[in-house]
Structure formats: C-alpha cells, structure tokens
Amino acid sequence: MALTSSQPLLQSFRASNLEDVSSELEEILTDTQTPYRRRLTAATKVELALLFKLAAPAVIVYLLNNVVSMSTQIFCGHLGNLELAAVSLGNTGIQVFAYGLMLGMGSAVETLCGQAYGASRYEMLGIYLQRSTILLVATGIPLTVIYIFCKPILILLGEPANIAAAAAIFVYGLIPQIFAYAANFPIQKFLQSQSIIAPSAYISLVALVVHLALTWMAVFKWQWGLLGAGLILSFSWWLIVVLQFVYIVTSKRCRKTWQGFSVQAFSGLGAFFKLSAASAVMLCLETWYFQILVLVAGLLPDPEIALDSLSVCMTISGWVFMISVGFNAAASVRVSNELGAGHPKAAAFSVVIVTWSSFVIAVVAAVVVMIFRDVLSYAFTEGEVVAAAVSELSPFLAVTLILNGIQPVLSGVAVGCGWQAFVAYVNVGCYYIIGVPAGVLLGITFNLGSKGIWTGMIAGTFLQTLILLWTTYRTDWKREVDRAKDRLTTWEDKKEAVAENEERLLSS
Numbered sequence: 001m002a003l004t005s006s007q008p009l010l011q012s013f014r015a016s017n018l019e020d021v022s023s024e025l026e027e028i029l030t031d032t033q034t035p036y037r038r039r040l041t042a043a044t045k046v047e048l049a050l051l052f053k054l055a056a057p058a059v060i061v062y063l064l065n066n067v068v069s070m071s072t073q074i075f076c077g078h079l080g081n082l083e084l085a086a087v088s089l090g091n092t093g094i095q096v097f098a099y100g101l102m103l104g105m106g107s108a109v110e111t112l113c114g115q116a117y118g119a120s121r122y123e124m125l126g127i128y129l130q131r132s133t134i135l136l137v138a139t140g141i142p143l144t145v146i147y148i149f150c151k152p153i154l155i156l157l158g159e160p161a162n163i164a165a166a167a168a169i170f171v172y173g174l175i176p177q178i179f180a181y182a183a184n185f186p187i188q189k190f191l192q193s194q195s196i197i198a199p200s201a202y203i204s205l206v207a208l209v210v211h212l213a214l215t216w217m218a219v220f221k222w223q224w225g226l227l228g229a230g231l232i233l234s235f236s237w238w239l240i241v242v243l244q245f246v247y248i249v250t251s252k253r254c255r256k257t258w259q260g261f262s263v264q265a266f267s268g269l270g271a272f273f274k275l276s277a278a279s280a281v282m283l284c285l286e287t288w289y290f291q292i293l294v295l296v297a298g299l300l301p302d303p304e305i306a307l308d309s310l311s312v313c314m315t316i317s318g319w320v321f322m323i324s325v326g327f328n329a330a331a332s333v334r335v336s337n338e339l340g341a342g343h344p345k346a347a348a349f350s351v352v353i354v355t356w357s358s359f360v361i362a363v364v365a366a367v368v369v370m371i372f373r374d375v376l377s378y379a380f381t382e383g384e385v386v387a388a389a390v391s392e393l394s395p396f397l398a399v400t401l402i403l404n405g406i407q408p409v410l411s412g413v414a415v416g417c418g419w420q421a422f423v424a425y426v427n428v429g430c431y432y433i434i435g436v437p438a439g440v441l442l443g444i445t446f447n448l449g450s451k452g453i454w455t456g457m458i459a460g461t462f463l464q465t466l467i468l469l470w471t472t473y474r475t476d477w478k479r480e481v482d483r484a485k486d487r488l489t490t491w492e493d494k495k496e497a498v499a500e501n502e503e504r505l506l507s508s
Contacts, residue, residue: 026338029345047353050195051330055354057197059326061188064204065240066322068211069095072233075219076170076226086166086226089159094150094171096287098143098178104283105136106185107332108276111418113193114336115484118343122256124488129190129258130265131272136182143178147171166226173230180237187244192333196253203243211236278420285427286411290314292436293457296443297450306450309389312377313397317404320365324404327358328412335416339484344477347416351472355409362405366398389450396454403461410468417480418487419471426467435460 028034028043069091077084109132116124146153151168155161191200211232218228248254293314297306331354338347369376373394377387414423439456442448448455 023341023343025349026341026343026346029349043349044353047334047350048357050334051327051350051354051357054192054195054197054330054333055326055357057201058192058329059323060201061197061204062322062325063319064201064208066318068204068208068236069233071208071212072215072229075215076229079219079225082162082166083226085163087170087229089154089163089167090150090170090174090230092291093154093157093159093167094147095174095177096291098147098181100284100287101139101143101280102136102178102181103185104280104287105139105276106132106189107279107283107415107420108132108272109186109189110193110332110415111275111279111336111420112487113190114333114416115340115418116488117193117257118337118340119485119488120341121488123259125190125193125257126259127262127264129186130261131267131269132186132189132276133183134265135269135273135276136186137179140178140182144175147175147178170226170230173227173232174234176231176234177237180234180241183241184237184244187241187248190257191244191248191254192329193336194253194257195333195337196251197329199247199251200244203240203247206243207236207240210239275418275420278424279415281424282411282414282420282427285424285431286407289427289431289435289460290317290457293439293453296436296440296453299444300449305385305389308383308386309377309393310450312386312390313393316369316376317397317400320362320401321404321408323361323365324358324408327354328408328415330354331409331412332416335413336484339417339477339481340488342481342485344481347480348475348477351413354412355406358405358409359402360405362402365405366401369394369398369401393450393454396451396458399458400454400461403458403465407461407465407468410465410472413472414468417475418483422471423468426464430460430464430467432460434463 025043025046028039028046031039073084073087073091076087109128112128113125116122116128150171151164154164154167159167188200191197214232214235215229218224218232222228224231248258293310297310300306331351334350334354335347338344338350373391374387376394377383377390411423414420435457437456438459439453442452442456443450443454444452446452
C-alpha cells in the first residue's frame with residue numbers, strides 16, 4: 001500500500017498510540033511503492049516527534065536532579081571554605097562513584113524492559129524492575145561500608161585530614177541516598193521504557209522545590225551542619241522514589257506493566273547480574289574518564305590555574321552533556337522498543353535520526369563556546385589569568401562537546417541492543433589503555449600541560465566513537481531483532497519455571 005500522507009501517523013502520535021505509530025513507521029520505511037523522498041520526509045517527521053517527546057523531558061529530569069546536588073553544595077558553601085571543600089569532595093570523590101555504579105547497574109532494566117515493552121510482554125516489566133532493585137540494594141551494602149570508612153580512604157588518597165574529616169560527616173548523611181539510588185534508577189528506566197518521562201520531570205521539580213526549602217532550614221535555621229545537609233539530600237532522593245512509585249501504582253498507563261510484587265523477581269538473578277555488571281562497567285568507565293583529567297591536572301607545575309580553568313570547562317561540558325544524556329535515554333528507548341516489536345528498519349532509522357539530532361545540537365554548542373571563548377570564565381570567576389587559560393582550552397572544549405554529542409547516543413543504542421559487555425571492553429581499551437596514558441605522556445612528560453592531557457583524553461574518546469560508529473553502521477538489525485526475541489524468551493522461560501515451582505509449593 002503506497003503512502004498517501006503522514007498525517008494519520010501524526011494523529012496517532014498525538015493520541016499517544018505509540019504501538020500503532022511504531023508499526024506504521026515500519027510500514028513507511030518498507031513501502032517501496034512510495035518515492036524515497038516522500039518516505040524519508042514522512043518517517044523523519046514521525047521519528048523526530050517521538051524522539052523529542054522522549055528526549056526533552058529526560059533532559060529536564062537530569063538537569064533538575066543535578067541542580068538538587070548542586071544546590072546543597074551552594075548552601076554549604078555559605079558556611080565557609082572548609083564546608084564548601086568538604087561537600088565538593090564528598091560529591092565528586094565519593095557520591096559520584098556510587099551514582100555511576102548504581103546508574104550503570106540499573107541500565108540492564110533499560111535493555112530488558114524496552115525490548116519487552118516493544119514485544120508487548122508487559123507483565124515482565126514489573127518483574128525486571130523488582131529484580132534490578134534487589135540487585136542494587138545488595139550492591140548498596142558494600143557501598144555503605146565505603147561511605148562509613150570514607151575518611152581514611154580520602155586521607156589515603158592524599159586529601160588534607162581536616163577536609164577529609166568534614167567530608168566524612170557530609171557523606172554519612174548520604175548513606176540513605178545509596179538505597180534511594182537502588183530504587184530510583186530501576187523505576188526511572190521502567191518508566192522510560194514505556195515512553196513515560198514527563199511525570200518524572202514534574203516529580204523532580206517538586207522534589208527540587210522541597211529540597212531547597214528544607215536545605216535552607218537545615219543549614220541556616222536548624223544549624224544541622226554538614227550532616228543535616230547530607231540527610232536532606234538523601235530525603236529529597238527518597239521523595240523522588242516514593243512519588244514515582246505512587247505514580248506507577250496508581251497510574252492507568254502502568255496498569256499492564258505493574259502487577260504487584262512477586263517472588264518471581266528472585267529468579268534468574270545470576271544472569272541478570274551479569275548484564276547489570278556489564279552495564280555498570282560500561283557506564284562507570286565513561287563517567288570516571290574525565291574525572292581523571294582533573295586529577296592528573298593536579299600534578300602539573302601550576303596546578304591552581306590548571307584546576308580552575310579545567311573546572312570551568314568541565315562545568316560547561318557537564319551542562320551541555322545533560323542534553324546528550326537525554327538523547328542517550330531516547331536512543332535506548334526507541335531502539336529497544338523497535339527491536340522488541342520486530343521492526344528492524346524502524347530501529348535503524350531511529351539510530352540515524354537521534355544521532356544526527358544530537359550531533360547538530362552539539363555543533364551549535366561548540367560554535368557558541370568558540371564565539372564567547374574570551375568571556376566564558378567570567379560567569380564563574382573574575383580572574384583574568386583563569387579567563388586566558390579557559391580561552392586557550394576552548395578549542396579542546398568545543399571538540400569534546402561535539403564528540404559528546406555522538407558518543408552518549410551510541411552508548412544509548414548499545415544499551416537498547418544489549419551490547420553493554422562489548423562497549424565495556426571498548427571503553428577499557430580506548431579510555432584507559434590509550435586515552436589516559438596519552439594524556440599523561442603529552443601533559444606531563446612533554447610538558448604540554450592541560451592541553452596535552454586533554455588531547456590524550458580526546459584521542460581516546462575519538463577512537464571509541466569511531467569504533468561505536470563502525471559497529472552501529474555494520475549492524476544487522478534483523479539479527480538484532482532475533483537476538484531480542486531470544487533474550488526475552490529466555491527470561492520468559494525463567495518466569496514460567498518459577499511460576500510452576502510456586503504452584504507445586506502451594507499444592508503440596
């Protein structure tokens with residue numbers, strides 16, 4: 001049947017009938033009777049509508065959650081320089097480690113829930129959510145031990161004793177946050193896989209408002225100090241978890257996918273852990289990579305200027321990166337849904353559209369950075385020496401922004417396809433065998449300073465991006481559809497086996 005108009009598709013999209021839109025999108029792409037340009041135009045309109053419906057609220061969620069942590073740092077900074085240093089160290093040195101690990105392990109839900117939802121195996125989503133939460137809670141136990149003994153750990157890493165002691169007090173208040181992460185990330189991925197993201201954005205906004213009010217009261221009125229600031233931050237994350245779970249239980253949109261708690265969640269934990277661990281390794285290697293850039297910069301002859309200039313650049317990069325993270329989530333959802341639904345052409349087309357969209361936005365951001373390179377730092381500091389250093393580093397920042405416009409999206413595609421283990425190996429080779437050693441060699445051995453360190457890091461990211469681009473380009477999407485079916489069948493069989501065991505126990 002030849003395509004006559006893209007209007008029915010857009011009407012279906014407005015009605016939120018995503019399954020019909022997905023099927024019709026596949027029909028457009030396979031309809032050889034319609035001229036190629038008309039097919040491309042119609043498919044692009046539909047895919048962009050789906051993409052930005054996912055990416056925009058995802059960006060807002062990540063930005064708001066980032067502001068929650070940042071606001072705690074700002075409030076504590078008004079208590080004094082020691083408190084500011086302590087919270088900064090606690091957030092970047094300890095909390096980021098737990099965040100990356102938990103978010104990475106939660107990405108297994110993204111793969112399985114996305115593919116199960118696309119295949120209309122709705123009842124499995126709730127099982128995957130519970131199974132992931134069990135594993136993340138178990139992971140939180142050793143992380144709690146690290147939090148408890150963070151003071152000697154920080155001192156061992158070379159931090160001043162007074163700052164380490166103050167940071168430890170703040171980190172003690174973050175222990176409940178570990179288990180909020182354990183529930184939040186599976187819930188977040190559970191909702192994302194169903195293209196339900198806007199409610200999380202509203203919930204994050206409510207949590208931010210409550211967090212700002214309570215943190216101000218705790219720090220300035222109740223004088224709870226660093227421990228109180230940490231506890232309020234933990235409370236705010238638990239508020240997000242509770243509100244999201246209430247939404248899942250009460251919303252009609254989750255009625256098919258959430259069917260209550262089940263003992264079936266305890267089945268297949270070993271295999272689920274393997275996928276979760278691969279996801280964690282993949283994400284942690286990416287998350288920690290540019291943190292190493294800052295650590296190595298501290299070894300330079302003039303570390304203060306190097307650290308200040310890099311801090312400004314990393315802050316700008318971090319905010320722009322939030323946009324890429326939104327596209328990462330959108331790519332994962334779109335690809336996993338289409339693979340689960342058995343739509344290889346729609347999956348491949350989604351990859352192309354989301355990659356180009358993120359790339360264009362990244363190029364615009366890079367151009368803006370280059371235009372305002374001489375004044376960027378004045379938003380953070382009035383020092384002219386730092387401003388000059390930031391201006392010199394701006395070309396490196398611009399290149400990083402462009403690469404970050406592509407790489408996270410391809411990582412999202414990898415999660416949607418279940419390639420986490422492969423990408424973990426790629427990250428080890430590109431980042432830590434090539435990127436970091438090259439950065440140290442150029443920056444310290446050849447005395448190129450921050451520019452040399454950053455050049456090495458860019459080389460690692462560039463190589464990783466090339467490998468992921470080539471892998472994605474060479475992907476047989478029909479084969480990926482078959483793999484998704486096999487993966488879901490395997491998990492479905494495990495569920496049925498547990499159900500049979502339950503029946504035997506009840507009848508005995």
